[in-house]
């Protein structure tokens with residue numbers, strides 16, 4: 001199997017860079033549509049439109065309605081096509097970015113990814129996670145390219161609710177464990193290739209960066225402050241995690257997340273929050289030492305991340321519910337089969353109940 005590494009063409013991060021979008025996007029086209037929900041449009045709409053128009057772009061705006069579903073993608077694509085847009089700029093969280101990636105693929109136009117929260121590693125990737133209208137995970141859509149430009153304004157990131165930043169740390173915390181499992185099993189990354197040393201090393205740097213800067217960065221963001229730790233963790237949550245998972249590979253943590261989305265009770269927990277339960281479950285599944293699992297639980301608590309099932313809305317899960325999660329996590333297409341040993345649903349269920357017990361003990 002060939003080794004494959006791919007990435008966005010350009011990643012730009014810093015305080016105030018939203019106002020420079022016209023400069024960075026200049027070569028990508030001449031007619032842009034900005035996709036964002038109401039909240040995000042209020043935050044970036046004027047700044048982005050002004051900068052694009054200063055650089056000779058015709059600009060339209062469009063409201064994102066909140067779910068990355070096939071229907072929403074179709075609606076946005078039809079409208080963007082009517083506008084004759086050759087660039088889609090998407091601002092917001094993972095769902096808005098994922099929807100825009102699918103639109104860019106469908107219309108064969110350029111994509112600018114502008115995360116306004118550092119909540120997931122979606123901004124840099126070449127895939128979209130597709131949900132039903134009701135928010136259940138449906139499937140991954142793999143696209144032919146990564147976004148042309150990823151633009152991250154750290155002043156906006158630090159001004160967003162801290163919960164989004166914590167969630168991004170959780171999504172990024174999974175990256176190293178999943179990439180390393182894939183590496184050890186000689187599994188496939190998102191591009192259907194083997195991991196490069198680069199993909200593996202970036203995933204490890206992601207983990208080290210979170211451990212060195214995570215706590216300080218969360219405290220800064222609680223106060224809307226941009227410090228060097230906030231810069232480091234934003235980069236880890238967004239760039240290092242994004243490249244690390246795509247070129248390094250996913251494994252159990254994200255399959256368990258996908259399984260958890262089958263239960264409606266978890267829908268108020270963010271992507272990252274559910275992933276954290278997936279990460280801890282993966283460590284138990286892999287039989288990591290007690291001290292190591294406890295260290296990751298303690299770090300999760302320091303950051304303010306879920307360590308029990310109740311923390312993600314499952315106060316008293318029934319056997320049937322746990323069975324549903326475990327079965328969904330182990331379907332054939334799931335990345336859990338990148339673990340270096342065969343995984344059965346019973347093993348996932350047992351890891352989940354064990355994590356729950358360990359998490360309760362540490363609280």
Ligand SMILES: NC(=O)c1ccc[n+]([C@@H]2O[C@H](COP(=O)([O-])OP(=O)(O)OC[C@H]3O[C@@H](n4cnc5c(N)ncnc54)[C@H](O)[C@@H]3O)[C@@H](O)[C@H]2O)c1
Nearest residue numbers: 039093094095116117119120121122125127128129160271
């Ligand atoms: N494609 C990938 O590679 C990939 C990777 C990880 C996660 N995901 C997907 O990402 C999605 C989760 O994304 P998410 O956790 O970012 O949430 P989200 O996209 O569901 O919601 C983000 C919310 O935050 C709000 N928001 C955005 N910026 C804000 C700001 N600056 N201030 C205040 N509010 C703001 C938005 O209005 C929205 O309500 C899931 O669908 C997940 O599957 C995809």
Ligand SMILES: [Zn+2]
Nearest residue numbers: 120121171275
């Ligand atoms: Zn994720």
